[in-house]
Amino acid sequence: MRRTTIKDVAREAGVSVSTVTYALKKKGKITKASHKRVWEAVERLNYVPDATARSLVGGKTNSVGIIMPPSLGFDFSDPHILQMLAEVSSTLSRKGYWMSLYMPEKMEDDFMRQFLMDAKIDGLIWMVYRPSDAMVRVLECRNLPGVAITYGKNLELNTSAVVMDDGAGIEKAMDYLYSLGHRKILFIARDDQTEDRRLQAYRRRTQELGCEYCQVIGGHFSEQMTIAQLSWFWRVAQERPTAILAANDTMALAAIKALTQWGVRVPDEVSVMGFDNIPAAGQSIPALTTMGQPVSEMIALACDHIFSAMEQEERSRELLTVEGKLIIRQSTAPVEEHL
Amino acid sequence: MRRTTIKDVAREAGVSVSTVTYALKKKGKITKASHKRVWEAVERLNYVPDATARSLVGGKTNSVGIIMPPSLGFDFSDPHILQMLAEVSSTLSRKGYWMSLYMPEKMEDDFMRQFLMDAKIDGLIWMVYRPSDAMVRVLECRNLPGVAITYGKNLELNTSAVVMDDGAGIEKAMDYLYSLGHRKILFIARDDQTEDRRLQAYRRRTQELGCEYCQVIGGHFSEQMTIAQLSWFWRVAQERPTAILAANDTMALAAIKALTQWGVRVPDEVSVMGFDNIPAAGQSIPALTTMGQPVSEMIALACDHIFSAMEQEERSRELLTVEGKLIIRQSTAPVEEHL
DNA sequence: TTGTACGCGTTATCAG
DNA sequence: CTGATAACGCGTACAA
Numbered sequence: 001m002r003r004t005t006i007k008d009v010a011r012e013a014g015v016s017v018s019t020v021t022y023a024l025k026k027k028g029k030i031t032k033a034s035h036k037r038v039w040e041a042v043e044r045l046n047y048v049p050d051a052t053a054r055s056l057v058g059g060k061t062n063s064v065g066i067i068m069p070p071s072l073g074f075d076f077s078d079p080h081i082l083q084m085l086a087e088v089s090s091t092l093s094r095k096g097y098w099m100s101l102y103m104p105e106k107m108e109d110d111f112m113r114q115f116l117m118d119a120k121i122d123g124l125i126w127m128v129y130r131p132s133d134a135m136v137r138v139l140e141c142r143n144l145p146g147v148a149i150t151y152g153k154n155l156e157l158n159t160s161a162v163v164m165d166d167g168a169g170i171e172k173a174m175d176y177l178y179s180l181g182h183r184k185i186l187f188i189a190r191d192d193q194t195e196d197r198r199l200q201a202y203r204r205r206t207q208e209l210g211c212e213y214c215q216v217i218g219g220h221f222s223e224q225m226t227i228a229q230l231s232w233f234w235r236v237a238q239e240r241p242t243a244i245l246a247a248n249d250t251m252a253l254a255a256i257k258a259l260t261q262w263g264v265r266v267p268d269e270v271s272v273m274g275f276d277n278i279p280a281a282g283q284s285i286p287a288l289t290t291m292g293q294p295v296s297e298m299i300a301l302a303c304d305h306i307f308s309a310m311e312q313e314e315r316s317r318e319l320l321t322v323e324g325k326l327i328i329r330q331s332t333a334p335v336e337e338h339l
Numbered sequence: 340m341r342r343t344t345i346k347d348v349a350r351e352a353g354v355s356v357s358t359v360t361y362a363l364k365k366k367g368k369i370t371k372a373s374h375k376r377v378w379e380a381v382e383r384l385n386y387v388p389d390a391t392a393r394s395l396v397g398g399k400t401n402s403v404g405i406i407m408p409p410s411l412g413f414d415f416s417d418p419h420i421l422q423m424l425a426e427v428s429s430t431l432s433r434k435g436y437w438m439s440l441y442m443p444e445k446m447e448d449d450f451m452r453q454f455l456m457d458a459k460i461d462g463l464i465w466m467v468y469r470p471s472d473a474m475v476r477v478l479e480c481r482n483l484p485g486v487a488i489t490y491g492k493n494l495e496l497n498t499s500a501v502v503m504d505d506g507a508g509i510e511k512a513m514d515y516l517y518s519l520g521h522r523k524i525l526f527i528a529r530d531d532q533t534e535d536r537r538l539q540a541y542r543r544r545t546q547e548l549g550c551e552y553c554q555v556i557g558g559h560f561s562e563q564m565t566i567a568q569l570s571w572f573w574r575v576a577q578e579r580p581t582a583i584l585a586a587n588d589t590m591a592l593a594a595i596k597a598l599t600q601w602g603v604r605v606p607d608e609v610s611v612m613g614f615d616n617i618p619a620a621g622q623s624i625p626a627l628t629t630m631g632q633p634v635s636e637m638i639a640l641a642c643d644h645i646f647s648a649m650e651q652e653e654r655s656r657e658l659l660t661v662e663g664k665l666i667i668r669q670s671t672a673p674v675e676e677h678l
Numbered sequence: 679t680t681g682t683a684c685g686c687g688t689t690a691t692c693a694g
Numbered sequence: 695c696t697g698a699t700a701a702c703g704c705g706t707a708c709a710a
Contacts, residue, residue: 003482005703016681021705029679046480051459052394053703056686061391062457063439070425082421086409089442093450098458100402101440103428111432118401119437120390120459141385143342344687355697360689368695392687395702 004045013041024049052120061120063098064306068127069107080278084295088125091303097122113138123306125149126159133158145309147302151293152197153321160309160318162301166275169291169324170201170245173273174209176326177243181335182271184213186233186241188226188251191218198247198275215241219251226254234262242270242335249274249281249290256284256331267333277327286330294322343384352380363388391459400459402437403645407466408446419617423634427464430642436461452477462645464488465498472497484648486641490632491536492660499648499657501640505614508630508663509540509584512612513548515665516582520674521610523552525572525580527565527590530557537586537614554580558590565593573601581609581674588613588620588629595623595670606672616666625669633661 010017015034022030023038030038041047055061066088068081089099102115107128116124116138124139126148136158139146148161155163177185185206189199199216206214217233219226226246234240246252252274256266266272266286274281277292301320309315349356354373361369362377380386394400405427407420428438441454446467455463455477463478465487475497478485487500494502516524524545528538538555545553556572558565565585573579585591591613595605605611605625613620616631640659648654 003703006705007703017704018682018706019680022680025705031679034680048456048477048480050703051457052391052400053686054705055391055459056395056688056703057705059686061459063459070421082409085424085440086442086444089440090444093441093443093454098454099440099442101424101428101438102432103425104432105425105429115432115437117387118390120394120400120402137385138387141343141387342687345689346687356688357690357698358696361696364689370695373696389687392702393689395686395704396688396690398702 003050004047006047006049008045009038009041009047012045013037055120060122060310062096063100063121064092064310065100065102065115065119065121065124066127067102067104067112067115067124067131069104080295084127084299087296087299088303091300095303095307107132117142123147123310125302125306126161130155130157131159140315143315145306145312145315147305147309147318149298149302157317157319160305160316160320162298162305162320162322164293164298164322164324166324167197167201169275170198170247171205172324172326173245173275173291174202174205176328177245177271177273177332178209178211180243180271180332182241182243183211183335184239184241185211185243185245187214187216188219188230188244188246188255189216190247190251191220196247202245213239213241219246219254221248221250223250223254223257226251227258230255230258240270243332244270244272246272246274249276249278249288252288252290252331253280253284256286256288267331271332271335273332275324277325281327282329284331289329289332290327291324292327294325297322342389343386345386345388347384348377348380348386351384352376394459399461399649401435402439402460403431403649404439404441404454404458404460404463405466406441406443406451406454406463406470408443419615419634423466423638426635426638427642430639434642434646446471456481462486462649464641464645465500469494469496470498479654482654484645484651484654486644486648486657488637488641496656496658499644499655499659501637501644501659501661503632503637503661503663505632505663506536506540508614508632509537509586510544511663511665512584512614512630513541513544515667516584516610516612516671517548517550519582519610519671521580521582522550522674523578523580524550524582524584526553526555527558527569527583527585527594528555529586529590530559535586541584552578552580558585558593560587560589562589562593562596565590566597569594569597579609582671583609583611585611585613588615588617588627591627591629591670592619592623595625595627606670610671610674612671614663616664620666621668623670628668628671629666630663631666633664636661 006017006020010020019034020038023035092099100119100121104112123144124146129150146159148159150161151164151166153165187202189196217229219229244255252272256272259266274288274290277290281288281290345356345359349359358373359377362374431438439458439460443451462483463485468489485498487498489500490503490505492504526541556568558568583594591611595611598605603609613627613629616629620627620629
């Protein structure tokens, strides 16, 4: 059983196809009578215009692709990611676009190229640290605009991007702790990220602020690992820090948990600060001071960029940077109170 | 700048369009020479076939729609949902399909109808409790197959569905606790779900098992609320339960936390059991015994159903039910030990 | 106001 | 082996 086409409707209504189109689009001028007959025929036949055909003639698909690997080199927590997707979805649909989501298991997957070639999209948002040149090329062949949501300044970008400068965020965090009087700040780094801008930023800023104390432990992502590392450090350290800055909230929360368990009061004895502002950060005791990633803002920027790019013929390579937001809660305090 | 089409390639290679198609599809027989010239032209012009045109002539879009409201009447936790999406995505792409994800803010949204009409899809998976008749109608007009992933038996279904019978799951959980000797089982219900099959199942099974004790408290979703309710109950209850069954893991975990804090040993004094098997359930202390939703299985079933339905012309309405899986961990113990 | 005819980019059929 | 040509379903100039 074939699908009902516009011709069927025309025949049923006793008019021509263009009359049907006009009646449906409310364009041009049509007699009341024709209009009515067309709509009746549409109802009778349950006609729904074919989306693919419209796309072909219209030259646009009305959808935007999203590429997001489940194992992101990416620091948004799961709840965040889901919320991000929801935000993207509604932002897109408000403008009449739909979302074509692709979550490759691994980035080097051949499927990705397949997707890039096969997907019926007018633009693409990369949720990856840095898309590979080959993939970007495919997009260029199709003359489609793309924008990456990522972080880390001074990235050698091959595409437009919205980047959060997390190095600057760490520096900002250090400055904040410094302003509270802290001079001995311990950094908990992610030890699975070889090139860790956050760690580098910590080292740099420590030096720039003239702090002698520059101690780093690897926290790993899991709570247990972080606690184990911190516990070890706490035992062997010659000098204990007055503040702890973690490269992400998960590790900061683990630190708070551990310290509290050991009877070390946070923030009275030690201030603890995180990074990312995951949802759990606001609910810990004490609530975690952290550097928030302006996720919604980044998404809005990316969507805006794609929207305007899709309306233009020429492709530009734009770089939009956003700043981390300092979110002060209860896990940090002036160092004076420690005395 | 127009996109390069197959005609451009043909001209560049000095052959006809059909020869190009043959060369690209490796079908039919072509001379080495032609093959080479075509591929060179393709490389030179960066030709990528237009997906929309292929879909039009081929009669299929190679993508599957997913409708998933962020506020699901749905009990999968966030990490689960993300994992579900990833699973859907890879299952689809393994079969050469892509995922068109739509997350409406509210289900009664007009955008949804728009999506259903506009989306270039060959089938749809509903991640909703029950799709509205009107929406199902749109799908039918397009002659597209659809399948809902949902739960609750005896649903008046208007579409194919994979359902997890959570009423039966609760009964199974009750039977398990009963088999451990528990006769006084407290139920923590979700108090934001007016029609709660889980609660009803608890009441029914309690009676069927001949337990006199039938106590329910409303746990709400948040940890705090659950703890508050439980704390209140613990104070005023004439008779305390030997086991607690919660309508979801989040509340069960909250219960464990609270009990432990009060010095009540789990499971020695009170057994605690959850529902859903969220990731955190395996990591609590003690690890939570729970009734797992076979999420992956449900997804696989739904995808399989859609795959086969998309290959057929006729639409059928199938109902696939799955059972909850009892996952025994450390939070439950025989009642004898309590003595 | 309405109908005809062409084009969108492919694939598939059928001659040559 | 290769080249015209007809679909696919719709939108839209252009003609009537």
